[in-house]
Structures are given as structure tokens and as C-alpha cells.
Amino acid sequence: MEIDATALKSKGFFQQVQRDKFSLRLCMSGGTINTDYLKKAIEIADTYGGRQIHFTTRQQIEIPYITAENVDAVQKLLSDANIRTFIGGPRVRTVVACLGAAVCKFGQIDTNDIVKEIHDKYFGLELPAKLKIAITGCKNNCAKVEANDIGIRGVDHGYLMYFGGCFGRETRVGKPFLPVLKEKDTVLKVIEHTVSFFVTKAVKGERLGKLIDRLGIDTFKKAIEVAG
Ligand code: SF4
Numbered sequence: 001m002e003i004d005a006t007a008l009k010s011k012g013f014f015q016q017v018q019r020d021k022f023s024l025r026l027c028m029s030g031g032t033i034n035t036d037y038l039k040k041a042i043e044i045a046d047t048y049g050g051r052q053i054h055f056t057t058r059q060q061i062e063i064p065y066i067t068a069e070n071v072d073a074v075q076k077l078l079s080d081a082n083i084r085t086f087i088g089g090p091r092v093r094t095v096v097a098c099l100g101a102a103v104c105k106f107g108q109i110d111t112n113d114i115v116k117e118i119h120d121k122y123f124g125l126e127l128p129a130k131l132k133i134a135i136t137g138c139k140n141n142c143a144k145v146e147a148n149d150i151g152i153r154g155v156d157h158g159y160l161m162y163f164g165g166c167f168g169r170e171t172r173v174g175k176p177f178l179p180v181l182k183e184k185d186t187v188l189k190v191i192e193h194t195v196s197f198f199v200t201k202a203v204k205g206e207r208l209g210k211l212i213d214r215l216g217i218d219t220f221k222k223a224i225e226v227a228g
Pocket residue numbers: 098099100101104105106107108136137138139140141142143
């Protein structure tokens with residue numbers, strides 16, 4: 001069987017070092033899934049994978065050891081369960097979050113609520129470069145927000161936003177350019193303006209932090225303060 005690894009990758013199946021095997025990455029946001037979702041992942045791993053599930057550093061579920069001939073059957077299972085697969089490349093990636101104030105006694109903001117709104121609106125949106133977003137409920141920073149292009153941290157029951165971070169081949173720490181925002185809707189507007197700024201100003205492959213460096217902090221602040 002001829003294998004088109006690039007096509008399979010676009011469907012969420014990543015070719016392994018064992019080149020006839022693929023690791024399926026599922027789309028989840030905020031690190032929380034219901035048990036039906038997990039049962040479906042287990043069913044796939046048991047039936048078509050290697051009876052293993054891996055949790056990635058960005059809170060994704062990965063199911064390794066799926067062979068190419070089983071991809072169609074796995075896709076049917078996913079489609080019936082309404083489960084999407086991971087989308088990589090120059091896009092808005094899945095949003096990382098801690099449990100936040102709905103569960104954690106230290107939480108200053110409801111992370112679940114804002115994760116869902118951001119994910120539903122932006123996940124998979126094509127951009128000049130990847131854009132990673134993380135939300136953490138308090139100063140303990142379990143979601144490590146400064147390592148993301150956009151980070152949100154709960155502070156005094158408000159939202160402190162960080163911009164321009166990344167962690168990977170290059171590492172840089174995101175910086176806060178705004179005061180603590182008290183309203184979730186203001187945060188969402190700032191994100192909207194940040195994404196718009198990124199789409200219109202960034203060149204191909206340029207992450208948000210480098211764009212801010214190139215155009216200057218004042219230009220960036222002006223663009224996002226319009227929303228605030
Ligand atoms: S960042 Fe704070 S709110 Fe979130 S899980 Fe950690 S301690 Fe709890």
C-alpha cells in the first residue's frame with residue numbers, strides 16, 4: 001500500500017519512526033474532555049492502535065501505532081463521535097488551560113468559559129504563522145502562559161494578558177502590555193484585534209513576538225488598545 005504521509009498528516013495522523021505506523025492526534029481544548037470522548041479514544045487505541053494513549057505537553061491526546069490501512073475505519077469512528085483531529089501548520093492551535101476557578105480553589109477566573117469561546121471562534125484559523133494561546137487561573141501559572149503567543153492569567157479576579165511568547169526551537173517570554181482587564185468581553189476584543197493585527201501585518205512564518213519586535217511595541221499597543 002502506497003502511503004501519502006503528507007495527506008495523512010493533514011488529517012491528524014503523524015508518521016512515526018516506524019514508517020508504516022501513524023500517531024493520531026485528537027483536537028481538544030482546555031485540557032478537559034468528557035468520559036465519552038476518552039472512551040472513544042480508548043476504543044481506537046484498543047482496536048486500531050497499540051493499546052496506548054499519550055498526553056502531549058499541550059494537553060492533546062495522541063494514539064500511536066495506527067496502520068495506514070486502518071485510517072478510514074478510525075476516521076469513521078471519529079466522525080460518528082463528532083471528534084475532530086488536530087490541525088497543525090500556520091494556524092490558531094488548540095488552546096491550553098488549567099482547570100481554573102470552576103474547580104481549583106486558587107482560581108481567579110473561569111478558564112473553561114473563555115477557552116470554549118476562543119476555541120470555537122479561532123481554532124484552525126489560517127494565519128501567517130502558528131499562534132498558540134494559553135489560559136491559567138492564577139499566579140501559580142500551571143498553563144505557563146508566557147510561553148505562548150497570547151497568554152491570559154487570572155489576577156485579582158481579572159485577566160492579565162501576555163503577548164509574544166513562544167517555546168520550541170526558539171524561546172521567548174511573553175510580556176504584559178496592558179493593565180489587568182476586568183471583563184472577559186474586553187479580553188475577547190483584545191484577542192480579536194491581536195489576531196487581526198497578526199493577519200494583516202505578519203509575513204509568512206513570522207511569530208507574533210517577532211512581529212512586535214519588527215513594528216515596535218507602541219504600534220502593537222495602539223492596535224490592541226483600540227479594542228480595550
Ligand atoms: S494556575 Fe492556579 S487556578 Fe490554575 S490549576 Fe494552577 S493553581 Fe489552580
